[in-house]
Amino acid sequence: MATEAEQLLQIRQQIDTIDEQIQQLITQRALCAKQVADIKTQGGRVEAVFYRPEREAQVLRAVKARNTSVLSDDDMARLFREIMSVCLALEQPLRVAYLGPEGSYTHAAVLKQFGSFAQPVPVSTIEDVFKVVDTNQVDYGVVPLENSTEGAVTTTQDCLISTHATVTGEVELPIHHCLLGQSKQLHTISKVLAHPQALGQCRTWLRNNLPGVKLEAVDSNALAAKMAQEHADVAAIASEQAASLYQLNILKSHIEDAQNNTTKFWVIGRHAPTPSGEDKTALILSLANEAGALLRILDSFAKRNISMTRIVSRPASDQKWDYMFYIDITGHQQDPAVAEALAEVQTNARFFKLLGSYPVSPLN
Amino acid sequence: MATEAEQLLQIRQQIDTIDEQIQQLITQRALCAKQVADIKTQGGRVEAVFYRPEREAQVLRAVKARNTSVLSDDDMARLFREIMSVCLALEQPLRVAYLGPEGSYTHAAVLKQFGSFAQPVPVSTIEDVFKVVDTNQVDYGVVPLENSTEGAVTTTQDCLISTHATVTGEVELPIHHCLLGQSKQLHTISKVLAHPQALGQCRTWLRNNLPGVKLEAVDSNALAAKMAQEHADVAAIASEQAASLYQLNILKSHIEDAQNNTTKFWVIGRHAPTPSGEDKTALILSLANEAGALLRILDSFAKRNISMTRIVSRPASDQKWDYMFYIDITGHQQDPAVAEALAEVQTNARFFKLLGSYPVSPLN
Numbered sequence: 108m109a110t111e112a113e114q115l116l117q118i119r120q121q122i123d124t125i126d127e128q129i130q131q132l133i134t135q136r137a138l139c140a141k142q143v144a145d146i147k148t149q150g151g152r153v154e155a156v157f158y159r160p161e162r163e164a165q166v167l168r169a170v171k172a173r174n175t176s177v178l179s180d181d182d183m184a185r186l187f188r189e190i191m192s193v194c195l196a197l198e199q200p201l202r203v204a205y206l207g208p209e210g211s212y213t214h215a216a217v218l219k220q221f222g223s224f225a226q227p228v229p230v231s232t233i234e235d236v237f238k239v240v241d242t243n244q245v246d247y248g249v250v251p252l253e254n255s256t257e258g259a260v261t262t263t264q265d266c267l268i269s270t271h272a273t274v275t276g277e278v279e280l281p282i283h284h285c286l287l288g289q290s291k292q293l294h295t296i297s298k299v300l301a302h303p304q305a306l307g308q309c310r311t312w313l314r315n316n317l318p319g320v321k322l323e324a325v326d327s328n329a330l331a332a333k334m335a336q337e338h339a340d341v342a343a344i345a346s347e348q349a350a351s352l353y354q355l356n357i358l359k360s361h362i363e364d365a366q367n368n369t370t371k372f373w374v375i376g377r378h379a380p381t382p383s384g385e386d387k388t389a390l391i392l393s394l395a396n397e398a399g400a401l402l403r404i405l406d407s408f409a410k411r412n413i414s415m416t417r418i419v420s421r422p423a424s425d426q427k428w429d430y431m432f433y434i435d436i437t438g439h440q441q442d443p444a445v446a447e448a449l450a451e452v453q454t455n456a457r458f459f460k461l462l463g464s465y466p467v468s469p470l471n
Numbered sequence: 472m473a474t475e476a477e478q479l480l481q482i483r484q485q486i487d488t489i490d491e492q493i494q495q496l497i498t499q500r501a502l503c504a505k506q507v508a509d510i511k512t513q514g515g516r517v518e519a520v521f522y523r524p525e526r527e528a529q530v531l532r533a534v535k536a537r538n539t540s541v542l543s544d545d546d547m548a549r550l551f552r553e554i555m556s557v558c559l560a561l562e563q564p565l566r567v568a569y570l571g572p573e574g575s576y577t578h579a580a581v582l583k584q585f586g587s588f589a590q591p592v593p594v595s596t597i598e599d600v601f602k603v604v605d606t607n608q609v610d611y612g613v614v615p616l617e618n619s620t621e622g623a624v625t626t627t628q629d630c631l632i633s634t635h636a637t638v639t640g641e642v643e644l645p646i647h648h649c650l651l652g653q654s655k656q657l658h659t660i661s662k663v664l665a666h667p668q669a670l671g672q673c674r675t676w677l678r679n680n681l682p683g684v685k686l687e688a689v690d691s692n693a694l695a696a697k698m699a700q701e702h703a704d705v706a707a708i709a710s711e712q713a714a715s716l717y718q719l720n721i722l723k724s725h726i727e728d729a730q731n732n733t734t735k736f737w738v739i740g741r742h743a744p745t746p747s748g749e750d751k752t753a754l755i756l757s758l759a760n761e762a763g764a765l766l767r768i769l770d771s772f773a774k775r776n777i778s779m780t781r782i783v784s785r786p787a788s789d790q791k792w793d794y795m796f797y798i799d800i801t802g803h804q805q806d807p808a809v810a811e812a813l814a815e816v817q818t819n820a821r822f823f824k825l826l827g828s829y830p831v832s833p834l835n
Contacts, residue, residue: 118503119526126500128492129496133493137540137541176502182588185588187490190490196546197542230720348593
């Protein structure tokens with residue numbers, strides 16, 4: 108029987124052989140990617156479209172579907188996300204604008220969608236993300252759409268009405284809350300500060316673990332962290348990132364009650380994706396102020412078996428008492444049933460804007 | 472002749488076939504990694520060492536050496552860094568402590584060294600990085616060693632004297648400076664703020680592009696960014712990250728004069744790497760206060776053809792007028808010549824501590 112050292116040596120030699128083969132294949136793949144780019148730029152076309160969100164979604168779905176590895180489906184998909192990212196960067200690193208302030212968080216959404224070989228471009232407002240996409244300064248933008256902590260992002264909603272950009276993808280990021288403080292022990296805490304919605308999201312944990320401790324709502328979790336930095340008996344609910352930023356200890360991670368606490372982002376770009384096989388379509392509309400108007404819209408989708416995955420209303424800025432509806436449905440605008448439903452909806456709407464059809468995210 | 476669409480379809484089918492093969496190989500590789508882990512945990516050993524820095528360095532060097540791809544050597548190595556990272560995380564995601572405050576930057580060093588499947592653990596001080604490594608709370612720590620902007624990091628130097636941890640690796644990150652401001656136009660700027668060393672590092676660019684504009688030194692680049700946020704005519708020299716954090720425009724990137732502007736980090740852990748074929752050895756010593764003491768040390772290395780890659784002196788905290796020398800040499804402590812030199816040096820030193828031997832980083 109081989110000794111442990113011999114066994115390990117043998118497996119490592121196997122790994123070395125496998126690595127050589129992987130490298131040969133990645134080399135071939137990069138060459139193919141280069142050929143695609145060369146074909147697309149034949150004749151010196153100025154803005155060749157190298158990145159096809161629908162194609163990437165299909166590749167990642169196939170990777171997950173055929174995965175039989177000890178690696179999880181998601182880890183395998185993340186690896187292929189990187190392989191595609193590096194092949195794409197070969198010809199033209201994608202420039203992706205994102206909202207800076209919440210820094211690491213939106214940046215994480217960019218990395219998740221475009222891989223680490225893309226080129227993230229931080230800008231200072233959501234409006235600027237739309238502007239730099241609309242004016243061709245970047246290839247894509249990533250904007251927060253809705254946030255379990257802060258609800259729908261109204262600036263994004265407003266920008267969507269006027270932008271020339273189209274929605275090309277969705278990214279979801281799970282949100283985790285931590286309890287942060289100068290102390291490392293729960294019993295030294297006399298007050299917990301957080302944004303009211305964060306307090307709400309951690310209510311059960313707080314009740315069970317810090318009964319009787321005062322809970323105080325402040326404007327943001329970042330502000331809470333800042334105040335915890337100043338007062339030893341104060342704890343804050345905030346992100347892991349805030350702990351490092353404000354030099355606080357993480358007393359406890361994952362204190363959120365709900366497991367499915369996520370922030371949703373949209374990717375915006377100038378090139379509409381074609382159908383990927385599993386898509387959503389986003390639209391905005393406002394309705395004539397008459398009875399049953401919304402019902403008629405809903406019926407246009409329902410009778411064609413089209414699910415509405417999201418509907419959010421918001422007062423229109425230009426007309427008192429009028430509402431804009433932000434609606435997501437399943438399917439691609441090129442699907443006959445969807446096209447028919449959209450045409451019908453449009454005739455019943457006062458304002459109608461198709462934001463785009465995009466692949467359902469293959470990444471959890 | 473095939474149409475463009477036909478050509479693209481054909482190449483995409485090739486890519487799909489290649490992807491299937493890559494996935495099969497990654498699946499095999501992950502299985503091998505699992506076998507390695509199983510062998511190492513036979514008999515239920517509590518702290519099996521899954522991560523071998525020397526082995527990873529060898530794999531990445533081999534990847535770069537045999538690279539003939541259209542991908543750069545570094546991009547190919549970064550991909551393999553991810554493949555190794557996910558295989559390692561399979562059994563036991565590496566927990567890596569790092570210094571929080573400068574957030575994204577040290578975090579980037581962790582990602583560069585351990586890949587995106589490791590688990591970064593932000594702590595609030597450099598002392599804490601050492602503490603959580605020494606007390607087994609994490610597997611590794613990453614600490615800043617020297618910084619072109621701030622010089623040698625004295626806290627790290629002090630902690631190295633007392634820690635039980637050993638140096639297991641090095642990470643270098645290039646530093647890029649940006650000019651940030653509320654405005655997007657250079658001519659509106661009447662003052663540039665920055666840490667004095669950042670001002671120094673961008674001197675040529677500033678002279679050529681902002682002649683006559685007032686330059687003012689402040690305590691940190693972050694403070695400069697904060698002040699630029701408050702005054703429209705002030706620009707700051709800071710990182711891209713600071714632009715997003717302080718909602719400033721990037722007027723210009725890469726304004727540093729030197730191309731090789733880097734921050735160097737050390738990885739610390741509890742398990743000493745064996746020789747990788749290209750290693751460095753780090754030590755600390757203090758010398759008797761007599762003529763020629765340092766010369767004798769240098770000679771011990773030189774006469775054995777051992778290069779000293781770094782020597783930094785620092786006043787010892789316990790003894791007035793005494794100096795600690797932080798020395799890096801080429802080679803591994805198990806190399807006979809190095810072992811001999813170290814033994815000789817030790818007899819000539821008042822204080823002597825071997826910090827460890829570690830693989831030279833294969834990643835640029």
